[in-house]
Amino acid sequence: MKLKFIPFSLLLLLSFGISAQTELECKTKLSNFHVATKSKKYDAAYEPWLYVKNNCPDLNLAIYADGEKILKHKIETSKGEIQLSYVNAMLDLWLLRKEHFKSDTPEGEFDTKACQLQYDYKDELGKTSIELFECFDVAFNADEENFTHPKSLYTYFSLMVELFDEGKKSSAELFKNYDEVNEKIELEIQNYSEKINALVEKVDNGGTLTSSEENKKSAYESYLKNYSLIQGNMNIIADKRAKCDNLIPLYTKDFEVYQNDSIWLKRSVSRMYHKDCTDDDLYEKLVKQYDKVAPSADTKVYVATVLFKKGKDDEAYKYLEEAYKLEKRPYKKANIALRIGTILKEKGQYSKARNFLSEALQLNPSNGKPHFYIASMYAESAKDKSCGKDNFHQRAVYWLAAEEAQKASRIDPTLQSSVKAYVANYLAKAPTKEEIFLSGLSGKTIKIQCWINRSIKVPKID
Template sequence: MKTKFTFLFALLLVGFTGFAQQDEECMTKLSIFHEYVKAKNYDAAYEPWMAVRNKCPKFNNAIYIDGEKILEAKIEKAQGAEKSAFINDLVLLYEQRAENFPSKTPKGEYAAKACQLQYDNREILNKTDEELYNCFDAAYKLDKATFTNPKSLYTYFSLMVDLYDAKKKSAGELFDKYDDIVEKIDSEVENYSAKLNPLIEKEEAGTPLSGNEPAYKKYYESYLLNYDIISAGMDKKLGDRANCDNLIPLYEKDFEANKTNETWVRRAVAKMYEKDCTDSPLFVKLVNAQHELNPSANSAYYLGVLKDKEGKSSEAVKFYQQAINLETDNYKKSKLYYRVGDKFKKSGSFGQARNYFREALKLNPSNGRPYLAIAAMYAASANSCGDTPFNKRAVYWLAAQEAAKAGNVDATLKKASAQSVASYNAKAPQRSEIFSCGCSGKVINIGCWINGSVTVPNI
């Protein structure tokens, strides 16, 4: 037993940050509470843990790592005043960790955790929306870079909407906060997409992932899925509060004061475009102001939108291409390719649209939306691209194959991909028809803009 204790003690010294002059009592009790935590005996761990926490707060980061688990277990079991006390103590523990181990405590992350804990227990703590919003706002401003938790970002915005509805925040403050958090989410999506893309490319090349790569892939995909969920949640929460009837008067009123504020103008343009307020003369004024302030990929794209509105398609395409050429960031360039492709798709120029969608995929292969768009265009062309009734419906197999790719590369689209695949396969020739024509395994060439082929399934 003594040998086991000595070995464990040595491991602790190696595994955690300590000091040259260690306190013997703290060493012993840290070893004791750490073993209890490993065994999930949190009640037994509590007393020795508190002793070390109070006597040697800078002794070892295990005080805070294990302490969080101990207090979470206490909170789960407690009721009433005792529960409130443990919650408040966990908030205090986060603050103490930041004070005693700043290099191991990302400020925004832990400040947001403290706010989320209080929000999740707001009723028992009697916290108001205003108090909770101020908590999240302070955490966000303290260290925006490490305030990345999807749930907390959503909670932060949700509280802003609630305060706006209670007439404690203005429409301008609401839209500014929406734009700010959307940009934050987009930067995180770009970050995780950049990490995921090499793994997707490796798999698509037929090379199995190795080592820790499958775990990393799952980790990156989980974050992208969560950011996708909260983005949809934010849009739902914002709802009609950001319709054209509300946006146009607000931006009209604030335009003169902000027409040289590049961030304000850029966000106003993006919001009006997103909410389809592009028929307003104000949109024209904002786009021109943005281009004058900083000619960029974004401003060139919106100038193309204006030309499209005027019916000058060829001029619009020149601006769209200029936007793509100006953009140097692959993630943003991919989004531009997708946007332009979607415009060609809506106008019925499917061949050109597919070219843009494929370019978007090259730059950001973990985004499956271009695959779904291509699949939809194939399906829409089934009747015009096949030369016989059977071959016309065979186009749906091609659409299903393309839709399946979306779910393979993009975890956020697995459900939509599966639904599309099922829908397209249901419209394709069925087993009885394949049997009747005796064409199982036959390759069917598909003409017109698709210019591809599909193999009849074997039955």
């Protein structure tokens, strides 16, 4: 009987030896490919990485973090069937990572990466738009918190638009998708704005940013720029498909079902407001219901827009002030102040508008839009005779407008191209060098009168 167990014992020892040897080799190759990856020598890293992935998939998270970089390089430097094999290898890698390191593989991040890669190579993979949309839709609904990449948010929405245009999605589905994605973008903009504001506050208090903080600030600004860009593109696309003629029947039909749903009411009111469908009786009906179901700073602003339409400006202004007082969170309060400022600007109440826009700047200093709006109000007042005693002093307002607009681009990189065009326009309308010379005011500071009540230095000429 003992002799029968000898081969089995030897087999156990042999298998143990192979396992130990494999583990040792995996650790050695792990070190090799990790060092190579850090040096961006991805081709050299590929073979040792592949061995570790195939033989010890649960050894270290670096198998997946580095593997992603290695396969990304392989995809970018190959073509045809070989490239496609690396695309599929990347998709398999994310599935394997979820299997062995589930807690370190948030669905909203990695499932979205998989969806985006399939979208990027949809023709090669034979993927349809409906398949790809469903891929993103599942990822978004499963883990919205970690579904944050700007490109993927835009892809998700653009697929919905494509399906809507093909008659495969309804108007209600399109607007719902737009609202969800847009709200997510707003949340990310708030997140990065608050991070930048914390760094700005440090500098304002006399501190100096470390090199790490400078890098973070640049990264945050980059994300803000990308989010703002895709949000702008989404608005253009949605606006072409959201007309009062189709919004009003849609919301009228759905009102009875959703009249106590605060989210539906908020989205409906917001869309009608931004599409300027506020003359229709439905808008007032939605606003009043929204204020009844979920009274908030937002609802007070919308009520104010109804009152302005009816010519009840004094009552409307009280609602705006109430809205501002209700909101306590700095970022949200800044947005309320910005909205109130823009409403008052459109009403021609420039002094009150500037007060709210200035409050918005203090609460959210990384948003340059208030500077931009203040600059435009200055420019619009340039022909106001009460702002200057003569043509020269009135047109000097354009220097003030240009100066204010430039502040916007300095703090908000998303506005640089727009600001550049407006500043050039303002300066072209300001007094010429010849006029400065003849005025005798070169290099002197002059006072702008009227509601502006600011001073500006006349450019010095030789």
